[in-house]
Amino acid sequence: MSSLRTGDQNLVKQINKSIVFHTIQHKAPISRAQISKETGLNKATVSTMVAELIEDHFVYEIGEGQSSGGRKPVMLYLNSHAGYSIGIDLGVNYILGVLTDLSGNITEKITNKLLNTDLSYVTQQIFSIIESLMEKAPKSPYGIIGIGIGVPGHVDPDDHILFAPNLKWENIDFKKIIEEQFHIPTKIENEANAGAHGEQLYGAGKNVTNQVYISIGVGIGTGIIMNHQLYKGVSGISGEMGHMTIDANGRKCPCGNRGCWELYASESALIRSIQQEEIMDENSEEYLDLLLEEAKKGDPKVLQLLNTQGEIIGIGIVNIINTFNPEVIIIGNRMVQFKNWITNPIERTLEERLSLYHKSSTEIRFSILGDYSTALGASSFSIAGFLSEKKIIDA
Numbered sequence: 001m002s003s004l005r006t007g008d009q010n011l012v013k014q015i016n017k018s019i020v021f022h023t024i025q026h027k028a029p030i031s032r033a034q035i036s037k038e039t040g041l042n043k044a045t046v047s048t049m050v051a052e053l054i055e056d057h058f059v060y061e062i063g064e065g066q067s068s069g070g071r072k073p074v075m076l077y078l079n080s081h082a083g084y085s086i087g088i089d090l091g092v093n094y095i096l097g098v099l100t101d102l103s104g105n106i107t108e109k110i111t112n113k114l115l116n117t118d119l120s121y122v123t124q125q126i127f128s129i130i131e132s133l134m135e136k137a138p139k140s141p142y143g144i145i146g147i148g149i150g151v152p153g154h155v156d157p158d159d160h161i162l163f164a165p166n167l168k169w170e171n172i173d174f175k176k177i178i179e180e181q182f183h184i185p186t187k188i189e190n191e192a193n194a195g196a197h198g199e200q201l202y203g204a205g206k207n208v209t210n211q212v213y214i215s216i217g218v219g220i221g222t223g224i225i226m227n228h229q230l231y232k233g234v235s236g237i238s239g240e241m242g243h244m245t246i247d248a249n250g251r252k253c254p255c256g257n258r259g260c261w262e263l264y265a266s267e268s269a270l271i272r273s274i275q276q277e278e279i280m281d282e283n284s285e286e287y288l289d290l291l292l293e294e295a296k297k298g299d300p301k302v303l304q305l306l307n308t309q310g311e312i313i314g315i316g317i318v319n320i321i322n323t324f325n326p327e328v329i330i331i332g333n334r335m336v337q338f339k340n341w342i343t344n345p346i347e348r349t350l351e352e353r354l355s356l357y358h359k360s361s362t363e364i365r366f367s368i369l370g371d372y373s374t375a376l377g378a379s380s381f382s383i384a385g386f387l388s389e390k391k392i393i394d395a
């Protein structure tokens with residue numbers, strides 16, 4: 001060790017600290033001796049790292065644990081309440097905000113409807129949600145450590161929103177807008193990428209190596225996780241499977257393409273069908289809620305509509321499975337509420353269209369986090385950024 005230069009020693013120390021933190025995060029309650037045994041780090045190093053983590057409020061110790069003899073060890077816990085993170089899911093017609101602790105537990109949540117997508121209006125709505133969540137945050141050593149926002153559109157590696165067709169936004173430095181208002185580090189991410197990350201950390205994608213998360217809301221976005229890593233493409237804008245053409249001569253899409261999958265399989269497509277079939281009052285603002293009620297009552301027109309919707313969703317999934325051969329496909333966002341009626345048509349479509357080899361290898365799941373996948377994923381990006389900044393983890 002003595003031959004190492006200062007820079008190397010700092011790096012070694014940071015790596016050791018990160019190993020100790022990671023072990024406490026996943027194995028707590030755990031003693032210093034157990035950490036040493038688990039990690040192979042010597043006891044003196046573990047003690048030094050633990051002392052620093054305790055001083056920085058990331059870890060705390062409690063009472064006495066069980067021991068087979070001699071002095072009983074003190075157990076270490078992760079202090080999830082050292083700070084709080086804000087996660088925002090910016091839908092096209094709603095904003096959902098959550099306040100989470102450092103382990104991703106939701107402590108507060110707020111949902112507001114969006115009446116239009118004008119930048120200034122949406123910005124004010126987001127400001128007001130962030131302010132309310134900040135007011136509700138319990139007192140903690142680090143306070144609000146970051147804000148993560150999932151948006152339905154292309155986001156480049158510098159967190160610029162390049163293009164969000166359903167919001168009609170182009171080239172918006174939203175990170176700057178939020179940071180200038182709150183002076184809190186902010187992370188902007190594509191909503192499907194955030195959702196995929198959320199499900200991987202806390203939901204239906206836990207311990208799955210290769211998975212594709214499909215967010216079906218007003219539009220359709222996908223988050224692709226390969227070898228446990230989010231695949232973002234060369235400029236950060238991969239996963240726009242909602243804009244793959246499923247009808248070569250189909251309608252024009254705001255993205256510039258024709259016959260895009262999301263024109264036929266999203267929430268907007270469902271609402272358009274309702275209007276065309278004149279199933280409900282054409283001015284209804286609560287289409288989806290009403291549709292859900294009618295589906296539960298067994299209205300044949302509604303069941304037929306959802307059956308067709310499931311088939312079209314299935315056609316897109318066939319293309320995704322043929323491309324990625326993932327272990328799991330997770331269907332998320334608001335279409336999940338119709339899962340009782342769309343699961344069979346989806347599975348039937350896969351059965352009819354996939355090759356024998358693909359059929360057996362991919363499992364279709366629905367999001368476990370429900371409406372919270374994107375907000376939780378966005379919040380977790382902020383937490384990772386903060387812990388990396390504090391040199392606790394290597395992000």
Ligand SMILES: [Zn+2]
Nearest residue numbers: 243253255260
């Ligand atoms: Zn399109």
